[in-house]
Amino acid sequence: MRFFSAVLAFLICAAIANADERIKLNVRISQAPEGVAAHFEIARDVTNLRLEYRSEFAEGTWAITTPGLTYKNGEVSSATPFHTFDVVVTARNDFVSGPFYPCVIKIGDSGRIVYASYFAGLQSAYDTTISFETPSSTTAIGLPRGGSSFRVERTAAPSDQAAGIYVYLGPASAAKETPLATYIADPAVQPWIQQQLENLASPSLAFYRRNIGISLRRKPLIMTTFSSGRKGAFQADVTEGPNVVFRIFGDQWREKTDRATADIRHTARHEYAHFWNSYAVRSSDNEGGRWLHEGGAEYWARLAEADLDRNERHSSNVESALNKCAANLVALPLSRTTAAASYPCGETIQWFADLGQRRSGKDYFSLWRELLKRADANGGNYSVAMFRELAERNTPTVRDTISLIVDRDGTDRWYELPAILAKLRVKLEAAPPEPAAFRDAVVMHVIEGNCGNGFWIEDGWLKLETEENCGPLSGKPQVDSMNGHNLFTDPKGAFDAVEAACKSNGDVTFSRAGVERTWTVKCDRPLHKPPPTFAYKLKP
Template sequence: MNKYTLVLFMLFTYGFHGSSLADETIKYRTTINKLKNTNQWQVTYEFSKPVSKIVFLTNPRDYRKNTWKIDSSGAVLKIFPAKQEITFKEPTDLVNILVTGKYNTMLNRNYTPILDFSDNSAAIFLGHFVLSNVESEDNVYNSEFIKNELLLINSNTSYVYYNNEIGKNIFSSSGLSNKYAYFGDMEPMSGGKYSVILDSGAPRWIRKAYLDAIPKLISYYESSFRNSLASKPDIFISYEHSEVSPSSDGGVSENQLAINFVGESWEGSEKSNLINILYLLSHEVFHLWNDYLVNSKNDKQNIWYKEGGGDYFAARSLYDLNYISEEKYINIVSNYVRKCGDLLYESPISDMHRHRSSKAIYYCGSSMWYLAYLMDKANNSLSNEDYSLDVHELSDNYNSFFIGYGASVDDIDMLNLLFDGKNIGKDRQLIYEKIFSRYGVSFNKIPTRSYQTKIGGLALAHIMNDKCGRIGFWREHDDFKTEAMSGCRYFQDEFQVISIDGHSLITEGEKAYRVLNKKCGSKKAIKIGLIDGMDFSLECDAIPKESPVFISEPILPDGHL
């Protein structure tokens, strides 16, 4: 520990222990130290009184189990479906945790714990250290009565970057936050309205694309929201060059945006992935304006608005900024409309956050934003070239959002039926078709095809709907039977890619359908074709008769398909 760090630590310790606390509050200090020449972090919690249990705000799957070593006597990490906590055999006021190794695994609906950069620097997500509850021998404290302070230390020759501040050590009296702190040598580049740490080892085409697009997208959203950001955002773009399948994820918390690329195959994939990475970037830049989006107590019910808005404006912005053609833009939003139509059979829009598919809120949210666009455009009689959709805030009543774009009384009545969940699935689908038809999108039925199999009817319906060339809803035939799947299982990940017995149709397509053939007694259950590097078209034939499923397709006019 250098002289400056020692003095700061002494002052910090004196201030912590010298403070006067009311009986109903508890205070803790968190010190996070990036250890010298290792991929390890020393995390220390120091409490103002002994504690018997600490409960964490986030639940990042197995991150704590796999990478945390708790150096406190009698401490036990407990993992539950909805929470994670540490209990202590004897109350203690000091907890030491060693965070070991790398953990850039992408966690659905949670922030990637550690962003690994190509030069072995890293950014660690502080939100996974925030405590939601603390128990002492005589009291239980929730977040309202927990106060904390934060000290970040880099024991290497490099620095710490946090909250637009650079230093060997950074102290924050406001404590832990749901943000990343960067430990390394890559200095932030200032774009005037933003700062960015863009991995110098990332593929050149990614660096070039992002340096070009970031200022354009920030200006675009300033115009759409008619608001500049309240504080200068920090943007982190990391790249971990490892021999794994390429993957990426992104997230925004407060005024921070992070995008994480993993896998060496990104090096040569510009042609197939340029639009995908720009779409991800635009979606996340949209979320920098989250504080301007929703003034509502029902945040979970209205998550369709935030996430759907991110997806809709990602497509819209790429079109408006000439990254994609109008045809490509229409194809993207038409796909949203189709997929949401399917989902409405099972859930109303206000319940999409509970749907088994994590993509439900994106598909239906995007569709609702597209509907708002159609309403606004129709009422203002503007062409695509003249059109710009302003973002309206969502209050507790979603009706005001659509009224702001010109929804009629009849429109609102229909929207209430899509959102409230009191009507049955088929009725919701018919209402959905009707309201879109009002604004130029029709769902004309084409002759249906039947598919028959020993796979359970419901399972087959989902396979056919998502993967067999259909673009609409599945209907139950009179003879339809929702039988057991006869041992033939399938499941889909969040990107709606089927895998069979662990064999992904992306990487092991031929093996996957051979397994299905063998399990289900069919000679030719599925054939796979790859389209645009990411979409699948399946042909299903020569399947034994059982449980017919009928599929119909909505057709969008004017060449929208």
């Protein structure tokens, strides 16, 4: 069957290639003093070139060095036809607020990590080949088939997955090759952090391989960078390869503490899980279904911790995830939100699925083994619909719990959850809301009616996840107060003030200390009460 599928896929690809009338685009990337330089060659004259991947993070880092051309919102354009141009991209090692991939990252003094998607032409119009210049003692590592160049494959995957691969460009001597993985670390990274990442790789990858039943096709590339910027932050991104970048921010990481160690270990296992659930196969619902692969990686990491570290915090972990999920969603269904809610809500849904599997006499990973088997027969893609069919088929109660989070709205639904979970022999108590729940409820209520679908909690302020060109809250405002009440020190006061405004179709004003600008919108809907605070009392 596999041989037949491979032959069929070859014939289909050959037919597509013969009919491919897209414009040839060659992009040559080389090192530059503060980032990389890219030379674009187009097979014919054009007046604009639309790039496949567009992100706010690229704005301000790209500089067109060819006279007469401009770059904006992922498009290079000119009043007169052109077929070549040059770009210099400045590396950025600062913290990224939101689900965006940095375009170019410095690693050490002369190494660069390049996210190739930014340089690919729009798939429907351009047949792109990206190559990396590797003069003496310089190498490119992480490309799909090795070497120093690759052709961007035409795919039906979401646009932000096209050519989605981190590539290392820099001194060959920086790479540490092992049978398991290739490691490249910025010399500024604290040795204890790098040791944790490397020591975790072997048992974690073995745990996932054993439970999922799939071996990785290629050796992972694991890179680590350090910046003394943002206080105590830690980010990580996985791309095709599988390649991963761990980005460490702040001098607080120089000291090895129990909390720092736990954060590093959990994040590493989460990212290593993505080698399977995002890149051995991928979720076809990358945006609306982000909760599936992100929540899956969270829960897989929790199970790895329980098995490999003898961690007995499983009950408190799922309790924490459930409370964060309720706080992020408040009255919204998960199907209408993205961003921060994806992680805790996705982890909670995986817990529900685990409960159902055990009630049916099966292990949790058997669900994922079957899901990935279906993905293999579906062009390497799985979906939310596939997952829900498998998770819900034997236990109607699991269907009810997943639907409560994904499909239903309103805050009253949260008070139904203890009775539903009791059918799975789980004792869950609902207590009055925590203070932070009032902040989450009031922010979500107001931005929901103003093109918003979530927010990111930063160090004493929030970044609203709002759409562009959509009213007063456009542009992802950074705020810390509503109607004069600080959302961190006086969340109940903010809730009460906005509740009063909403009853009279009044104004709600967002602000941030030290920032002159404010953002004001009308509120004409009653404010929902916050969800309860859950306590998980019984481990099934």
